[in-house]
Amino acid sequence: xxxxxxxxxxxxxxxxxxxxxxxxxxxxxxxxxxxxxxxxxxxxxxxxxxxxxxxxxxxxxxxxxxxxxxxxxxxxxxxxxxxxxxxxxxxxxxxxxxxxxxxxxxxxxxxxxxxxxxxxxxxxxxxxxxxxxxxxxxxxxxxxxxxxxxxxxxxxxxxxxxxxxxxxxxxxxxxxxxxxxxxxxxxxxxxxxxxxxxxxxxxxxxxxxxxxxxxxxxxxxxxxxxxxxxxxxxxxxxxxxxxxxxxxxxxxxxxxxxxxxxxxxxxxxxxxxxxxxxxxxxxxxxxxxxxxxxxxxxxxxxxxxxxxxxxxxxxxxxxxxxxxxxxxxxxxxxxxxxxxxxxxxxxxxxxxxxxxxxxxxxxxxxxxxxxxxxxxxxxxxxxxxxxxxxxxxxxxxxxxxxxxxxxxxxxxxxxxxxxx
Amino acid sequence: xxxxxxxxxxxxxxxxxxxxxxxxxxxxxxxxxxxxxxxxxxxxxxxxxxxxxxxxxxxxxxxxxxxxxxxxxxxxxxxxxxxxxxxxxxxxxxxxxxxxxxxxxxxxxxxxxxxxxxxxxxxxxxxxxxxxxxxxxxxxxxxxxxxxxxxxxxxxxxxxxxxxxxxxxxxxxxxxxxxxxxxxxxxxxxxxxxxxxxxxxxxxxxxxxxxxxxxxxxxxxxxxxxxxxxxxxxxxxxxxxxxxxxxxxxxxxxxxxxxxxxxxxxxxxxxxxxxxxxxxxxxxxxx
Numbered sequence: 001x002x003x004x005x006x007x008x009x010x011x012x013x014x015x016x017x018x019x020x021x022x023x024x025x026x027x028x029x030x031x032x033x034x035x036x037x038x039x040x041x042x043x044x045x046x047x048x049x050x051x052x053x054x055x056x057x058x059x060x061x062x063x064x065x066x067x068x069x070x071x072x073x074x075x076x077x078x079x080x081x082x083x084x085x086x087x088x089x090x091x092x093x094x095x096x097x098x099x100x101x102x103x104x105x106x107x108x109x110x111x112x113x114x115x116x117x118x119x120x121x122x123x124x125x126x127x128x129x130x131x132x133x134x135x136x137x138x139x140x141x142x143x144x145x146x147x148x149x150x151x152x153x154x155x156x157x158x159x160x161x162x163x164x165x166x167x168x169x170x171x172x173x174x175x176x177x178x179x180x181x182x183x184x185x186x187x188x189x190x191x192x193x194x195x196x197x198x199x200x201x202x203x204x205x206x207x208x209x210x211x212x213x214x215x216x217x218x219x220x221x222x223x224x225x226x227x228x229x230x231x232x233x234x235x236x237x238x239x240x241x242x243x244x245x246x247x248x249x250x251x252x253x254x255x256x257x258x259x260x261x262x263x264x265x266x267x268x269x270x271x272x273x274x275x276x277x278x279x280x281x282x283x284x285x286x287x288x289x290x291x292x293x294x295x296x297x298x299x300x301x302x303x304x305x306x307x308x309x310x311x312x313x314x315x316x317x318x319x320x321x322x323x324x325x326x327x328x329x330x331x332x333x334x335x336x337x338x339x340x341x342x343x344x345x346x347x348x349x350x351x352x353x354x355x356x357x358x359x360x361x362x363x364x365x366x367x368x369x370x371x372x373x374x375x376x377x378x379x380x381x382x383x384x385x386x387x388x389x390x391x392x393x394x395x396x397x398x399x400x401x402x403x404x405x406x407x408x409x410x411x412x413x414x415x416x417x418x419x420x
Numbered sequence: 421x422x423x424x425x426x427x428x429x430x431x432x433x434x435x436x437x438x439x440x441x442x443x444x445x446x447x448x449x450x451x452x453x454x455x456x457x458x459x460x461x462x463x464x465x466x467x468x469x470x471x472x473x474x475x476x477x478x479x480x481x482x483x484x485x486x487x488x489x490x491x492x493x494x495x496x497x498x499x500x501x502x503x504x505x506x507x508x509x510x511x512x513x514x515x516x517x518x519x520x521x522x523x524x525x526x527x528x529x530x531x532x533x534x535x536x537x538x539x540x541x542x543x544x545x546x547x548x549x550x551x552x553x554x555x556x557x558x559x560x561x562x563x564x565x566x567x568x569x570x571x572x573x574x575x576x577x578x579x580x581x582x583x584x585x586x587x588x589x590x591x592x593x594x595x596x597x598x599x600x601x602x603x604x605x606x607x608x609x610x611x612x613x614x615x616x617x618x619x620x621x622x623x624x625x626x627x628x629x630x631x632x633x634x635x636x637x638x639x640x641x642x643x644x645x646x647x648x649x650x651x652x653x654x655x656x657x658x659x660x661x662x663x664x665x666x667x668x669x670x671x672x673x674x675x676x677x678x679x680x681x682x683x684x685x686x687x688x689x690x691x692x693x694x695x696x697x698x699x700x701x702x703x704x705x706x707x
Contacts, residue, residue, distance in 0.1 A: 163502020
């Protein structure tokens with residue numbers, strides 16, 4: 001007799017990647033007593049990643065859950081999520097275990113991963129190296145799909161994503177697009193964020209994103225490093241000159257002051273000014289414009305761009321959580337486009353994933369439609385601005401399939417446990 | 421961690437956070453930069469409101485170089501405001517042209533030249549190229565000029581870069597020149613020579629590896645194989661060439677080279693150098 005556990009979002013290789021968002025699952029008895037039932041306990045039995053369970057979709061799951069499983073083999077539903085602040089390091093270090101409540105016998109288990117975006121400064125070396133290997137493979141010394149990401153963010157395309165209200169939604173989709181491309185190479189990878197308002201000396205090293213060179217030319221990597229042969233725009237290497245000390249933060253306002261931009265009403269119209277500071281200031285915490293990351297048309301030459309923008313996105317996600325602004329229908333959660341421009345209204349599909357080209361959109365649309373994920377159907381192949389709002393699906397529906405180590409899943413005050 | 425408790429603690433943290441205070445100009449350059457960044461992009465102000473003040477500071481010769489440089493850096497941040505910056509763009513570039521002169525303080529001049537080069541200003545590109553030919557007229561160093569010319573990846577400066585490479589003994593300048601040459605098919609002999617020369621600085625050999633792979637992958641694979649199999653070459657350059665092979669598209673000849681693959685497999689198992697082992701493992705996993 002054993003227990004089979006099935007979890008929504010299982011990929012084609014039978015793997016499950018969870019975030020903090022509860023997903024539906026079922027447990028069924030195989031080979032159980034006909035006409036009877038067995039009381040089991042589901043528990044989190046992994047070495048690193050933690051799991052929580054509940055019978056309804058809630059934000060207060062527990063580390064164990066008793067279930068009565070019929071001998072008929074009928075499936076019994078439950079909800080499972082990653083335990084907040086206990087993300088995985090590698091696939092399989094989070095485990096659902098089923099135990100016979102009566103005699104303690106092990107009846108089955110399923111290894112999964114709680115895959116979460118983490119602070120790059122404290123990222124363990126094995127996770128760091130897997131991320132770097134995937135980024136290096138995506139670049140493939142200038143021959144790989146990274147070129148599409150580079151082509152999406154140029155002077156010619158800047159109105160699609162800068163200086164207007166669509167800045168945060170567009171970049172959320174952009175980072176997620178890249179992350180899914182990395183996960184197609186190594187499914188265990190999540191984009192780490194560079195927390196630019198805190199010192200990050202372990203990020204700017206030969207083992208991670210490169211040590212600033214004495215000559216001011218390209219950063220120095222340890223020999224054999226996955227990014228040692230980085231190439232974009234026909235140029236090898238990454239030029240990046242820091243204008244802050246290695247043991248100092250970037251030249252930005254901090255998180256608390258970023259949140260104050262929303263004013264006493266916690267409005268997006270105010271919050272979005274973070275595009276200037278800390279976002280623009282983070283970019284120009286490096287020598288402007290000789291460090292490509294400091295200049296809009298060249299910023300994506302440097303892969304640090306995506307770690308910078310993961311932090312920008314994390315700030316938005318955290319503001320949305322703490323100020324209850326994840327609902328796109330809430331007038332305070334977004335703002336009118338100013339000037340009114342396509343791609344910056346809630347119902348607009350976003351370039352380039354919509355494939356639309358020609359004035360007023362850019363002349364080309366690199367990269368094709370938004371990539372699918374086995375984990376979730378969101379945001380779809382042609383995401384709209386509004387599709388990006390609720391990354392953890394706190395209001396229901398489908399999450400975007402990622403989470404941050406310091407932004408929890410919490411049901412908003414208007415949604416009760418067991419809701420959609 | 422209970423989410424409600426986490427919220428309670430975080431909200432308390434936010435409430436206790438002090439407002440950002442502009443740093444004193446009397447402090448370090450970093451503090452000045454921070455001040456200017458905040459001066460330019462102060463919370464409560466509409467985006468772009470402070471740009472005119474920043475432009476005035478940059479243009480004002482009575483301000484200290486430090487203050488003008490910090491204002492320029494803040495303007496750099498403002499360029500990320502997209503359409504909010506657009507009304508000031510012409511004035512910004514005119515200001516840069518005023519600064520890109522020999523009598524401007526070098527810190528400001530270099531930055532102004534860099535902005536114009538990044539904007540692909542043809543006059544500045546011409547000045548930079550003239551400076552490479554005639555160092556007396558140069559606005560910036562040769563290495564910096566090459567670096568700035570590469571901000572426009574359509575600029576064709578390979579010939580100049582090769583001249584600079586051969587004329588200078590400065591490794592940083594050679595590196596800047598080699599970076600330009602790295603994807604120039606006509607430079608493959610130079611790249612092959614530097615890569616195979618154990619007396620060359622490591623940084624130049626590594627750049628040559630990347631470049632030669634780009635312009636002639638088969639030639640690169642042959643040299644890389646020989647370097648890797650040569651036990652007398654430096655461990656780090658062996659790691660570098662192996663890393664290039666591992667992250668590049670497949671090399672058919674090496675996939676059937678059992679002697680090479682055996683050596684890679686053996687090295688991966690025995691070396692104590694983490695990155696050499698990782699490069700070996702990456703290459704083997706691509707087989």
